[in-house]
Amino acid sequence: MFNLIFKDILIQKKVFLIYIATIIIYLLIDVSPIPIAVVCSLTFINMALSYDEKDNANMLLNSLPYTRREIVSSRYVGVLIFTSLFIMLTYGGSFLLNGKETPFSWKAILLIIGIVMVAISLLLPVFYKFKRQYLMLAAGALFGIYLATIKLLIPNLNETLRELTRKFLALQETQMYLVAILTIAILYIGSWLLSIRIYEKKAF
Amino acid sequence: MENVIELQNIHKVFNGFQVKDFSINVKKGYVTGFIGGNGAGKSTTIKLIMNLLQQDSGTVSLFGMKYKGHGKEIKERIGFVYDENVFYENVTLKDMKKIIKPAYKNWDDNTFQHYVEKFELPLNKNMKNFSKGMKMKASLAIALAHHAELIIMDEPTAGLDPIFRRELLNILHELMQDGEKTIFFSTHITTDLDRIADYITFIHNGEHIFTKEFYKIEEEYALVKGKLDLLDIETEQEFISIRKTNAGFEALTADKNRVANIFGDSVIVEKPTLEDIMYYTKKGW
Numbered sequence: 001m002f003n004l005i006f007k008d009i010l011i012q013k014k015v016f017l018i019y020i021a022t023i024i025i026y027l028l029i030d031v032s033p034i035p036i037a038v039v040c041s042l043t044f045i046n047m048a049l050s051y052d053e054k055d056n057a058n059m060l061l062n063s064l065p066y067t068r069r070e071i072v073s074s075r076y077v078g079v080l081i082f083t084s085l086f087i088m089l090t091y092g093g094s095f096l097l098n099g100k101e102t103p104f105s106w107k108a109i110l111l112i113i114g115i116v117m118v119a120i121s122l123l124l125p126v127f128y129k130f131k132r133q134y135l136m137l138a139a140g141a142l143f144g145i146y147l148a149t150i151k152l153l154i155p156n157l158n159e160t161l162r163e164l165t166r167k168f169l170a171l172q173e174t175q176m177y178l179v180a181i182l183t184i185a186i187l188y189i190g191s192w193l194l195s196i197r198i199y200e201k202k203a204f
Numbered sequence: 205m206e207n208v209i210e211l212q213n214i215h216k217v218f219n220g221f222q223v224k225d226f227s228i229n230v231k232k233g234y235v236t237g238f239i240g241g242n243g244a245g246k247s248t249t250i251k252l253i254m255n256l257l258q259q260d261s262g263t264v265s266l267f268g269m270k271y272k273g274h275g276k277e278i279k280e281r282i283g284f285v286y287d288e289n290v291f292y293e294n295v296t297l298k299d300m301k302k303i304i305k306p307a308y309k310n311w312d313d314n315t316f317q318h319y320v321e322k323f324e325l326p327l328n329k330n331m332k333n334f335s336k337g338m339k340m341k342a343s344l345a346i347a348l349a350h351h352a353e354l355i356i357m358d359e360p361t362a363g364l365d366p367i368f369r370r371e372l373l374n375i376l377h378e379l380m381q382d383g384e385k386t387i388f389f390s391t392h393i394t395t396d397l398d399r400i401a402d403y404i405t406f407i408h409n410g411e412h413i414f415t416k417e418f419y420k421i422e423e424e425y426a427l428v429k430g431k432l433d434l435l436d437i438e439t440e441q442e443f444i445s446i447r448k449t450n451a452g453f454e455a456l457t458a459d460k461n462r463v464a465n466i467f468g469d470s471v472i473v474e475k476p477t478l479e480d481i482m483y484y485t486k487k488g489w
Contacts, residue, residue: 003306010299011292051292060290063254064307065279203218204256 004066004074005081008048019044019086023093034165037090037112041083042119046076049127058204072199075124076192083116107169110177114184121184121191128198206232208354208386209253214262216252223248223410226262230405233383235376236415237401238390239478240385241486245410246390247287250358253388254284266354280309283347284338286357293332297325308350316349337368344375354381357389361396373399394478404478408485426460427480429453430471442466445488456484 009016019040026036050059061071085111094104127135150158171177209230216223223245230236241248243391251257252264255271255278264271266278291300297320314335323341336343340360344461347355361369377400379385392399396406397418406417416424428443431452440446443455444461456476464473476484 003303005245007303010302011295014294016215054293056288056290059286059288061283062256063279063284063290065276066307067275095464203258204251
């Protein structure tokens with residue numbers, strides 16, 4: 001299964017410098033590490049999915065001695081590995097640029113992994129069921145809704161989001177963290193099982 | 205004789221196309237040519253064999269095993285060459301090897317290197333710059349590098365130039381020498397099969413028409429040419445289908461000896477090509 005995760009890195013190895021350059025540029029203009037790591041992780045995963053779809057990779061992978069369960073599971077495990085990798089890159093970069101002033105916290109890391117896991121839980125079953133074009137359509141629609149929300153309802157949505165993040169990071173209650181972690185884990189595992197079910201019935 | 209592939213009573217309805225009560229066997233140690241027109245169900249059958257598609261009912265077994273519970277064991281022993289590109293385009297053959305190699309237990313780097321050199325494949329060029337023939341050779345090198353016992357090819361010669369096609373057929377011929385390998389090979393360029401196939405499996409409209417030894421087809425089938433006045437309701441029954449022109453008729457029979465007895469010297473009896481058999485079978489459907 002780890003071969004399949006390694007495959008995603010191998011395919012994108014030529015653009016890896018671009019990811020690193022992006023991280024450095026964002027850090028230089030003082031963007032918080034949280035959105036950087038989230039955006040890079042999601043972009044990387046989206047690229048991996050697009051390569052698999054464009055190049056008929058499902059036919060290749062399913063003709064190799066892998067089970068369908070392994071192919072789907074490698075995605076879900078891979079997401080966690082890639083996100084950890086981007087967290088390390090982002091915080092490593094931040095440390096090199098800012099030295100000891102790096103705003104490192106476990107809560108921030110939990111928040112990054114949490115956001116990525118929620119996004120992936122929602123995206124992957126849709127990806128396995130439909131084509132990625134529909135995902136892009138859905139993403140486009142969501143962005144439209146986001147813009148409309150800012151304009152019509154909450155003119156300071158970005159500010160509010162930042163406020164919420166700050167509140168989350170300032171939270172002290174361990175119990176609440178546990179509930180959040182548990183909820184996300186259940187969502188992720190549920191999505192994983194659903195994707196396996198969808199993929200096992202798929203025709204190529 | 206041992207069967208490597210056994211499909212039994214397969215039913216599959218798929219995108220407006222259906223395979224009905226479809227059964228075929230592929231024998232170990234031989235080359236089986238799999239023929240049929242466009243849309244006859246060749247690719248669907250190959251996908252069923254590769255478990256890329258699942259049948260609605262019936263059983264698929266390979267090496268005597270079913271996919272359920274033995275999927276990995278089965279695929280360890282199969283090499284595949286597809287009509288469409290299945291490689292990642294922005295990846296070199298060298299990296300493609302790195303992706304595929306860990307999937308197989310029996311991967312042999314030396315064999316892979318041997319065929320890469322033999323086929324003159326560039327290791328450091330992106331797959332998107334490979335021609336169709338090169339991609340086909342790359343698939344074949346991969347199939348041979350993991351010592352596949354069964355090689356399944358979907359239209360490997362389509363879109364290749366004649367020199368390339370002949371090269372491929374020579375390679376396949378060499379592979380068959382040890383008698384351990386089995387090749388199942390779909391094509392609609394039937395002349396390729398003259399050089400290599402031991403068995404011919406013919407399908408039409410999702411139905412299995414026949415599987416026969418190649419030489420027997422020549423013994424049984426015949427193309428009959430004669431004057432129109434020889435045909436009446438009774439004699440027309442002897443043929444699979446008939447093509448009539450002003451100059452006379454041309455028809456295909458599956459029983460050469462019987463037709464020779466009936467018509468005697470009044471007709472010309474010729475050896476049909478596979479193409480003739482496909483054409484008249486489709487016409488008579």
